[in-house]
Amino acid sequence: MDYILTTNELTKTYGKYNAANEVSIHVQRGGIYGLIGRNGAGKTTLMKMIGGLSRPSSGSFEIHGRNGETTEQMMPKVGILIEAPGLYPNMTAFQNLKTKAIALGIKDDNYLRGLLSEVGLSDTGKKKAKQFSLGMKQRLGIAMALVNQPELLILDEPINGLDPQGIAEMRSILHHLCEDRGITILISSHILDELSKVATQYGIIHEGKLLEEESKEELFSKCCERLELRTNDIAKTLEVLNMMGFSKLEVKDDAINIYERLNEGGAITIALARENIQTNEIAVKTEALEDYYFQITGGSKND
Amino acid sequence: MFNIFRMHMYRVSKATSTWVMGIVLAAFMLLSLGLFIFIYNNPLTFMAEAISISMNGEGIRLYPSDTLYLFIQSNDALLILIAIFCVILTNCDFTWGFAKNTYCLFKKKTELIMGKWLAMVTCISGVYIVCSGFGLLSSALFLRPFRPEGWDEFILGFFVGYLCLISLCTMVFFITSLLKSPAAGMIMGILIATGIFVTGERLVDLLIARIGGASAKEMTEVMAGTASYFRISDFCLDNVFVSYKGSMGAGDQIRTVIVSLVYLALALGLTIYFAEKKDVRT
Numbered sequence: 001m002d003y004i005l006t007t008n009e010l011t012k013t014y015g016k017y018n019a020a021n022e023v024s025i026h027v028q029r030g031g032i033y034g035l036i037g038r039n040g041a042g043k044t045t046l047m048k049m050i051g052g053l054s055r056p057s058s059g060s061f062e063i064h065g066r067n068g069e070t071t072e073q074m075m076p077k078v079g080i081l082i083e084a085p086g087l088y089p090n091m092t093a094f095q096n097l098k099t100k101a102i103a104l105g106i107k108d109d110n111y112l113r114g115l116l117s118e119v120g121l122s123d124t125g126k127k128k129a130k131q132f133s134l135g136m137k138q139r140l141g142i143a144m145a146l147v148n149q150p151e152l153l154i155l156d157e158p159i160n161g162l163d164p165q166g167i168a169e170m171r172s173i174l175h176h177l178c179e180d181r182g183i184t185i186l187i188s189s190h191i192l193d194e195l196s197k198v199a200t201q202y203g204i205i206h207e208g209k210l211l212e213e214e215s216k217e218e219l220f221s222k223c224c225e226r227l228e229l230r231t232n233d234i235a236k237t238l239e240v241l242n243m244m245g246f247s248k249l250e251v252k253d254d255a256i257n258i259y260e261r262l263n264e265g266g267a268i269t270i271a272l273a274r275e276n277i278q279t280n281e282i283a284v285k286t287e288a289l290e291d292y293y294f295q296i297t298g299g300s301k302n303d
Numbered sequence: 304m305f306n307i308f309r310m311h312m313y314r315v316s317k318a319t320s321t322w323v324m325g326i327v328l329a330a331f332m333l334l335s336l337g338l339f340i341f342i343y344n345n346p347l348t349f350m351a352e353a354i355s356i357s358m359n360g361e362g363i364r365l366y367p368s369d370t371l372y373l374f375i376q377s378n379d380a381l382l383i384l385i386a387i388f389c390v391i392l393t394n395c396d397f398t399w400g401f402a403k404n405t406y407c408l409f410k411k412k413t414e415l416i417m418g419k420w421l422a423m424v425t426c427i428s429g430v431y432i433v434c435s436g437f438g439l440l441s442s443a444l445f446l447r448p449f450r451p452e453g454w455d456e457f458i459l460g461f462f463v464g465y466l467c468l469i470s471l472c473t474m475v476f477f478i479t480s481l482l483k484s485p486a487a488g489m490i491m492g493i494l495i496a497t498g499i500f501v502t503g504e505r506l507v508d509l510l511i512a513r514i515g516g517a518s519a520k521e522m523t524e525v526m527a528g529t530a531s532y533f534r535i536s537d538f539c540l541d542n543v544f545v546s547y548k549g550s551m552g553a554g555d556q557i558r559t560v561i562v563s564l565v566y567l568a569l570a571l572g573l574t575i576y577f578a579e580k581k582d583v584r585t
Contacts, residue, residue: 052407054582080407086400091317100404103310144404 010059034199079150085141089130135166307418374438386492
């Protein structure tokens with residue numbers, strides 16, 4: 001697997017409190033990694049450590065296979081937007097970009113104008129950043145993060161507080177950056193529904209610990225509709241299901257989850273009966289991403 | 304480092320506070336000049352004495368080196384302005400969170416600190432040169448007792464006073480960077496500029512002399528700086544700065560340079576050290 005970022009038991013401690021506790025994530029190159037967790041779960045802490053804004057208490061991380069703590073040349077390949085965008089309010093969008101560009105030795109103003117156009121801010125002219133809407137500030141924040149042509153973009157809650165149109169624009173920008181420019185994105189949010197529309201990989205973080213890390217397919221397989229089948233002989237049941245042509249299935253604990261042809265419950269029961277297999281339970285089950293998240297973290301919607 | 308320096312200079316050039324500061328500075332200089340013209344053209348010689356103007360039988364004599372003292376060292380308002388300018392320059396990128404954009408680019412923070420410090424030094428140098436030039440020119444044009452003699456004193460005073468001022472500004476830079484608090488930096492600047500620290504240091508001098516068994520006369524000498532007792536204030540940067548004049552003896556000149564350099568190195572070194580150790584506040 002080609003990982004652009006891996007963390008190895010990354011830990012950040014404030015006094016006795018572990019804000020991030022031995023977190024090991026694996027971000028595949030070219031994808032969008034969604035970090036799911038409620039407020040205070042440790043998402044921002046983790047991102048700050050990877051983004052070079054905070055020193056890990058222990059553990060390490062690698063970007064492009066190089067140690068993040070010691071490699072000097074690695075950081076310019078990372079762009080960050082952590083919490084609110086860092087902008088000078090009395091400067092225009094272009095001047096804010098130019099300020100960062102000077103720090104990097106970039107002199108090409110057309111490149112900066114291109115970035116503004118990419119995030120839909122090319123027509124802001126002399127309007128100062130303090131007059132921008134939240135959505136515009138977030139988009140400018142992304143443009144700022146893109147100045148150094150990063151291969152890895154770290155975005156912390158970029159859709160927080162945005163209206164539906166702002167969220168849709170942000171989604172479109174993220175897709176563009178990932179698909180057209182090949183930038184890997186590590187994005188955090190507690191708006192699970194939105195995250196599920198963009199991310200290709202997920203990490204669920206809770207109270208500083210990474211609880212699960214899985215691909216979109218794995219996660220959705222756990223969340224989408226399925227036939228849950230319980231019998232007295234799982235091995236024989238699998239043989240029968242194979243003979244019937246079922247391939248999208250998995251065994252979990254004492255149940256078999258079937259993800260296709262959900263309307264064939266009756267046929268399955270008859271086929272099993274012919275083979276003298278007792279069907280204890282067969283039902284169509286659905287689990288939303290949110291339900292799954294609460295199940296994993298041990299919380300509830302009212303928490 | 305030079306890219307960071309250029310970045311801060313670009314920011315300063317676009318900041319409203321820079322132009323406000325420039326206007327306020329110009330107003331202060333003109334007001335200071337008006338005050339001095341008033342003093343010199345009136346028989347208030349005791350005031351002239353109070354601000355340490357050289358006198359002899361011919362009346363008030365103002366040497367070029369005195370203009371530095373009058374327009375910079377003894378100008379509380381100007382020092383407060385400079386302190387505010389240092390604080391704004393030091394803390395602005397943290398106030399607005401812009402530091403996140405640069406701190407994520409550099410693993411070693413030395414470049415970031417040195418670049419910003421260099422930008423501060425450049426701005427303060429500009430203020431110092433303008434104030435010195437203004438003082439010199441206005442003395443020559445408007446103050447009749449101005450004597451264009453002793454240029455060696457002036458040049459020495461210019462450079463040693465400059466070193467001292469940069470060292471003081473670096474202290475403000477350090478406090479502001481460490482505490483990430485503009486208020487702390489400004490309070491420190493005001494305490495230095497208004498001489499509150501100096502008063503405290505001189506009180507410590509007197510206590511040390513008293514413990515050493517100094518007589519009342521000797522205590523007066525300690526206050527005047529003529530006694531041979533050890534004085535802690537001689538090694539305090541703020542006191543060294545406000546007491547400094549180009550006409551001082553070689554020993555005092557060397558002490559001023561050494562004290563300034565030590566404080567400068569210490570403040571800059573500690574700023575870099577803490578920047579490496581501390582997380583960036585977002």
